[in-house]
Amino acid sequence: MPKSPVRPERSAAAGGAKSKDPLAVVRRVMAGDRWAAAAGARLVEVREGYARTTLRLRDDHLNGVEVAQGGAIFTLADYAFAAASNSHGTVAVALDTSMTFVRAATKGVLTAEAREESLTRRTSVCNVRVTDAGGKVVALFRGTAFRKDDPLDAVLAARGKARQRGPREGAVAAPRRTGTR
Amino acid sequence: MPKSPVRPERSAAAGGAKSKDPLAVVRRVMAGDRWAAAAGARLVEVREGYARTTLRLRDDHLNGVEVAQGGAIFTLADYAFAAASNSHGTVAVALDTSMTFVRAATKGVLTAEAREESLTRRTSVCNVRVTDAGGKVVALFRGTAFRKDDPLDAVLAARGKARQRGPREGAVAAPRRTGTR
Amino acid sequence: MPKSPVRPERSAAAGGAKSKDPLAVVRRVMAGDRWAAAAGARLVEVREGYARTTLRLRDDHLNGVEVAQGGAIFTLADYAFAAASNSHGTVAVALDTSMTFVRAATKGVLTAEAREESLTRRTSVCNVRVTDAGGKVVALFRGTAFRKDDPLDAVLAARGKARQRGPREGAVAAPRRTGTR
Amino acid sequence: MPKSPVRPERSAAAGGAKSKDPLAVVRRVMAGDRWAAAAGARLVEVREGYARTTLRLRDDHLNGVEVAQGGAIFTLADYAFAAASNSHGTVAVALDTSMTFVRAATKGVLTAEAREESLTRRTSVCNVRVTDAGGKVVALFRGTAFRKDDPLDAVLAARGKARQRGPREGAVAAPRRTGTR
Numbered sequence: 035m036p037k038s039p040v041r042p043e044r045s046a047a048a049g050g051a052k053s054k055d056p057l058a059v060v061r062r063v064m065a066g067d068r069w070a071a072a073a074g075a076r077l078v079e080v081r082e083g084y085a086r087t088t089l090r091l092r093d094d095h096l097n098g099v100e101v102a103q104g105g106a107i108f109t110l111a112d113y114a115f116a117a118a119s120n121s122h123g124t125v126a127v128a129l130d131t132s133m134t135f136v137r138a139a140t141k142g143v144l145t146a147e148a149r150e151e152s153l154t155r156r157t158s159v160c161n162v163r164v165t166d167a168g169g170k171v172v173a174l175f176r177g178t179a180f181r182k183d184d185p186l187d188a189v190l191a192a193r194g195k196a197r198q199r200g201p202r203e204g205a206v207a208a209p210r211r212t213g214t215r
Numbered sequence: 216m217p218k219s220p221v222r223p224e225r226s227a228a229a230g231g232a233k234s235k236d237p238l239a240v241v242r243r244v245m246a247g248d249r250w251a252a253a254a255g256a257r258l259v260e261v262r263e264g265y266a267r268t269t270l271r272l273r274d275d276h277l278n279g280v281e282v283a284q285g286g287a288i289f290t291l292a293d294y295a296f297a298a299a300s301n302s303h304g305t306v307a308v309a310l311d312t313s314m315t316f317v318r319a320a321t322k323g324v325l326t327a328e329a330r331e332e333s334l335t336r337r338t339s340v341c342n343v344r345v346t347d348a349g350g351k352v353v354a355l356f357r358g359t360a361f362r363k364d365d366p367l368d369a370v371l372a373a374r375g376k377a378r379q380r381g382p383r384e385g386a387v388a389a390p391r392r393t394g395t396r
Numbered sequence: 397m398p399k400s401p402v403r404p405e406r407s408a409a410a411g412g413a414k415s416k417d418p419l420a421v422v423r424r425v426m427a428g429d430r431w432a433a434a435a436g437a438r439l440v441e442v443r444e445g446y447a448r449t450t451l452r453l454r455d456d457h458l459n460g461v462e463v464a465q466g467g468a469i470f471t472l473a474d475y476a477f478a479a480a481s482n483s484h485g486t487v488a489v490a491l492d493t494s495m496t497f498v499r500a501a502t503k504g505v506l507t508a509e510a511r512e513e514s515l516t517r518r519t520s521v522c523n524v525r526v527t528d529a530g531g532k533v534v535a536l537f538r539g540t541a542f543r544k545d546d547p548l549d550a551v552l553a554a555r556g557k558a559r560q561r562g563p564r565e566g567a568v569a570a571p572r573r574t575g576t577r
Numbered sequence: 578m579p580k581s582p583v584r585p586e587r588s589a590a591a592g593g594a595k596s597k598d599p600l601a602v603v604r605r606v607m608a609g610d611r612w613a614a615a616a617g618a619r620l621v622e623v624r625e626g627y628a629r630t631t632l633r634l635r636d637d638h639l640n641g642v643e644v645a646q647g648g649a650i651f652t653l654a655d656y657a658f659a660a661a662s663n664s665h666g667t668v669a670v671a672l673d674t675s676m677t678f679v680r681a682a683t684k685g686v687l688t689a690e691a692r693e694e695s696l697t698r699r700t701s702v703c704n705v706r707v708t709d710a711g712g713k714v715v716a717l718f719r720g721t722a723f724r725k726d727d728p729l730d731a732v733l734a735a736r737g738k739a740r741q742r743g744p745r746e747g748a749v750a751a752p753r754r755t756g757t758r
Contacts, residue, residue: 425641425642426641427641428640428642429640429641430636430639430646431637431638431639431640431646431649432646434615455611456612456615457611457612458610458612459609459612459659460606460607460608460609460610460736461609461732461735461736462736464612465610465611465612465613465655466651467612467613467616467648467651467652467653467655467656468612470648470651470674471646471647471648471651471652472648474647474648474651475648478640489678490647490678491678492676492678493651493676494673494674494676495673495675496673497672497674500670554642555641
C-alpha cells in the first residue's frame with residue numbers, strides 16, 4: 035500500500051485558520067482517514083445526521099473466492115457512520131457495530147448511506163445501507179457512537195501536532211481523542 | 216496498494232494434486248484473500264473450530280485522529296472468523312457480524328482469536344477477541360456463518376479458473392461460491 | 397400468568413378450511429404466540445415486508461429500577477420482526493438480532509415498526525424502530541431471518557395437532573417447524 | 578400475570594441498614610426485576626464480572642409454533658448480563674446487545690452464563706451463553722453496558738421511595754437511575 039500522500043488539509047490544520055462550519059471540520063477530519071483512503075473509500079456527502087460514501091471495487095478488495103471481503107465493505111460503511119456521527123461539531127467514537135451481509139459484491143461502485151436514527155446527549159445511532167451500482171442491498175449496518183464533549187476542531191489541531199512529530203509518537207501522546215475511530 | 220503477488224497455491228489449485236487435509240485446504244483458500252493481504256493480516260494458526268490471525272499496525276491503518284480505523288480491526292477479526300468457519304471442509308459464508316470497540320489501538324501487533332461456540336448443520340457461530348500486544352482487549356466480535364454443502368476444495372478449483380480468466384470476469388461467472396466472504 | 401385463552405384460529409387450524417391469503421395466515425400464526433400475549437404485545441398491522449406491534453407498559457414490565465426491562469422491549473420488537481419476516485407465505489426463523497437501547501421507557505404505549513430492508517431466497521433482514529407515545533425512539537433493532545421452503549399454513553396444521561396432544565409433546569415431535577421462533 | 582409479591586428487600590431498602598457488600602446490593606437490585614420474575618428467570622449466582630441465571634420453560638414462553646419465543650430467551654440472557662454488569666458496585670445500563678439464535682428450545686431448564694470480557698472506566702462488555710438442560714447452546718448474546726458513576730445502593734434507596742409513591746409516579750421522577758434497564 036502506498037504511503038498516504040500529503041493532504042492539503044493537514045498543513046491547514048497545523049497552521050491555518052479554522053473554519054467554524056462543523057461540516058467543513060468533519061470533512062477535514064474524515065479526509066485524514068488513511069485506512070479509508072487506502073481502501074479507496076470517498077466521502078461524497080455529509081450533513082447533520084447523514085453521510086454518503088462510495089468505493090469502487092478493485093481486485094485487492096476481493097477475498098479467496100473472488101468476492102469483496104467483509105472488511106472492505108465494513109470500512110466503507112464505518113466511514114459513512116463516522117462522518118454522520120461527527121457531523122454535530124463534537125467528537126463521537128464508535129462503540130458498537132453490527133453488520134448483515136446480504137449479497138456478495140464483486141465489482142462496480144458500492145455506496146454507503148448513513149442516517150442517524152437517534153441522537154441523545156451521550157449516544158447516537160446510525161443505520162447504514164450499502165448498495166451496489168444497481169441499487170441492490172449488499173449489506174446493512176448499525177452503529178452506536180459515544181458522544182464526547184470535545185469540540186471536533188480540537189481534533190484537527192491535535193492531529194496537526196501529532197503528524198509533525200510523526201504519527202506513532204503523536205498517537206501515543208493523544209490516544210483518547212478518537213474522533214472517528 | 217501493490218498488485219497481489221503470484222501465489223504458489225494458485226497454480227497448485229489450478230493444476231495440481233489437491234490435498235485431502237481440510238486444514239491445508241482452508242489455509243490455501245485463506246491465502247487467496249487479497250484484502251487481508253493488503254491489510255497485512257496473517258493467518259497464524261487454524262484448526263477445527265479455531266483460528267488465530269495477527270496484524271502489525273501501520274500508519275496507513277490509522278484514521279483521522281491517529282488511531283486504528285474500525286475497518287482495519289474488522290478485517291483482522293473477520294479473517295480469523297472466516298478461517299475458523301471454513302475449517303470443517305465445506306464452504307461457510309459470513310451472514311451476520313457484530314463488533315464492540317473497547318479500546319483505541321495505535322501501534323504494535325494485534326491478535327484475533329476466533330473460537331467456534333456453536334456448530335449446527337446450517338450455521339456456525341464464532342466469538343473473536345482482538346487483543347493488543349499487552350493482551351488487553353481491543354475489540355470483541357461475533358459472527359454467524361451460513362454453511363453450504365459445497366466442499367471447500369471446489370473453491371480452489373473454481374478460483375484457479377477464475378484467475379486465469381481475470382478476476383472480474385471470473386467473479387461474475389461464479390458469484391455464489393463465496394467461501395469466506 | 398394466566399393460561400392462554402382458547403383462540404378461534406386454533407380450532408380453525410385443526411379442522412377447518414385454510415385461507416389462501418398469506419396475511420391471514422401470518423396473523424393466525426402470530427396470534428398463537430403465547431409469550432407475546434403474556435407480555436401484552438399486539439399485532440396491529442401486517443403486510444408484505446412490514447408489521448407494526450404495540451405494547452402498553454405495565455408495572456410487571458419494569459425492572460429493579462422502575463424502567464422497562466430490555467426483555468419486554470425485545471419481545472415487542474421481535475414480535476413485529478417475526479410478523480414481517482413471515483409475511484411472504486413461507487416460514488422464516490430468526491437467526492441473528494441486535495438491539496440498541498436508546499432511551500429508558502417507563503409507561504404508556506410503545507410501538508414497534510418492522511420494515512424489511514432485504515429479501516433474498518434464503519434470508520430476509522428487517523429494521524425495527526421502537527418508539528414511545530411521543531414518537532421518540534426507545535430502541536433500534538435489526539433481525540436476520542432464515543427463510544425455509546415450508547409453506548406457512550403447514551405451521552397452523554401442525555400446531556392444531558400439537559395442541560390437541562398438549563404443547564410439550566407436540567413441541568418434541570415438531571421442533572423444526574419454528575415459524576416465528 | 579400475577580402482581581409481583583411484596584419482597585423483603587424492598588422494606589429493607591427503604592428503611593433498613595444497607596449492606597456494603599456490592600454483591601448483596603446487586604442481588605437486591607436484581608430481585609426487584611418484575612419482568613424477569615414474571616418470566617420465571619432466577620438469579621442463581623453472581624460474582625464480580627460473572628452471573629448465572631436459569632429459567633424453566635413453560636407453555637406461556639412458547640410462540641405460535643410451539644418453541645420458546647425469542648423475547649423469553651432474551652429476557653433470561655439480559656438478566657444475567659445486567660447482574661454481571663452491575664457487580665462492581667456502580668450502576669451500569671445496557672446500551673447495545675446482539676443475540677444469535679442457534680437452536681429451538683421447547684422445554685426444560687435453560688441456563689444463561691454471563692462473563693465480562695472487558696471492563697473500562699465507561700463501558701463493560703459481557704458474552705452470555707444460553708444452554709439447554711443437555712448443555713447444548715441455544716443462543717449466544719453479547720451486551721455492552723455504559724457505566725455510570727452512581728453507586729448501586731443509591732438505586733435501592735430511590736426504589737424504596739419510588740414504590741412507596743407507586744411505581745409509575747416514581748418512575749417518572751427518577752427515569753435516569755436505570756440500574757439494570
